[in-house]
Amino acid sequence: MPTPHNNAEKGDIAETVIMPGDPLRAKFIAENYLDNPVCYNQVRGMYGYTGTYKGKRISVQGSGMGMPSMAIYSWELFNIYGVRNIIRTGTAGAIADNVNLRDIIIAMSASTNSAYASQYNLNGTYAPTASWCLVSEAVKATEKNGCKYHVGNILSSDTFYDDSESLSSWQKMGVLGIEMETASLYMNASRSGKNALTILTVSDCPLKNLSTSAEERQNSFRDMMEISLETALNI
Numbered sequence: 276m277p278t279p280h281n282n283a284e285k286g287d288i289a290e291t292v293i294m295p296g297d298p299l300r301a302k303f304i305a306e307n308y309l310d311n312p313v314c315y316n317q318v319r320g321m322y323g324y325t326g327t328y329k330g331k332r333i334s335v336q337g338s339g340m341g342m343p344s345m346a347i348y349s350w351e352l353f354n355i356y357g358v359r360n361i362i363r364t365g366t367a368g369a370i371a372d373n374v375n376l377r378d379i380i381i382a383m384s385a386s387t388n389s390a391y392a393s394q395y396n397l398n399g400t401y402a403p404t405a406s407w408c409l410v411s412e413a414v415k416a417t418e419k420n421g422c423k424y425h426v427g428n429i430l431s432s433d434t435f436y437d438d439s440e441s442l443s444s445w446q447k448m449g450v451l452g453i454e455m456e457t458a459s460l461y462m463n464a465s466r467s468g469k470n471a472l473t474i475l476t477v478s479d480c481p482l483k484n485l486s487t488s489a490e491e492r493q494n495s496f497r498d499m500m501e502i503s504l505e506t507a508l509n510i
C-alpha cells in the first residue's frame with residue numbers, strides 16, 4: 276500500500292526507523308552498518324532501507340529538509356506503516372555558549388517558530404517533547420561512546436537564512452542549538468501515540484562564525500550514527 280511519497284508495502288519497514296535528513300546518509304548507513312539491507316523506497320530519491328543491526332530489524336530513511344518534509348514522511352511511517360519509534364539523526368548549529376563543534380545534542384524538547392501546531396486547535400502553546408524511553412537509552416549510548424553531549428531544548432526553525440537575527444534571544448532562553456525538523460516529528464509522534472527522539476551533532480556555530488570541515492562532519496556523523504543504532508538496539 277504505497278503512498279504518494281513512499282513505495283514501501285506494509286511490513287517492509289521495521290518498528291524502529293533512523294532518519295537522517297539527507298537520503299544519501301540513509302544509503303550510507305544501510306550499506307555500512309546494516310546486514311542484508313533491502314531498499315524499499317526511491318520515490319523522489321528519499322531512500323529507505325530495512326536490514327538488521329546486531330540481529331535487530333531496523334530501517335533507515337531520509338526525511339528531507341524542514342518540518343513539512345519531516346512531517347509527511349514521519350506521519351506516514353507512524354500512521355500507515357506501523358512504525359513505533361523514529362530516531363532523527365542530524366546536524367545543528369550551536370546556540371548556547373557552552374555547546375561546541377562536534378558536541379552531541381540530545382533534544383529533550385523542541386521550541387519552534389513554525390505554525391505546525393496550529394492544526395491541533397490548542398488554546399495555548401504546545402511543547403513538543405521527546406519520548407523519555409528514547410532519551411534515557413540515548414544518554415546511556417552516548418556515555419558509552421564517550422562523546423561530549425548536552426540534553427535539553429533546541430530550536431526547530433522554518434528558516435536557514437534568517438533576516439530576524441533572533442538567535443541571541445533564543446540563547447537567553449537556554450536553547451542549545453538550531454535545526455529544522457524536530458518539532459513536527461515530536462508533534463506527529465505525540466498525536467500518533469508513538470515515540471520520537473532527535474540526536475544531533477553540532478556542525479556549525481552561527482553566533483561565532485565557526486563550522487566543521489567535511490572530514491570532521493563525516494567523523495562526528497559516524498559517532499552520532501553509532502549512538503543512534505545502539506539506542507535503537509536497546510529500545
Ligand code: HPA
Pocket residue numbers: 366367368432434435453454455478479481
Ligand atoms: N540553522 C539551521 N539549521 C541548521 C544549522 C543552522 O545554523 N546548522 C545545521 N542545521
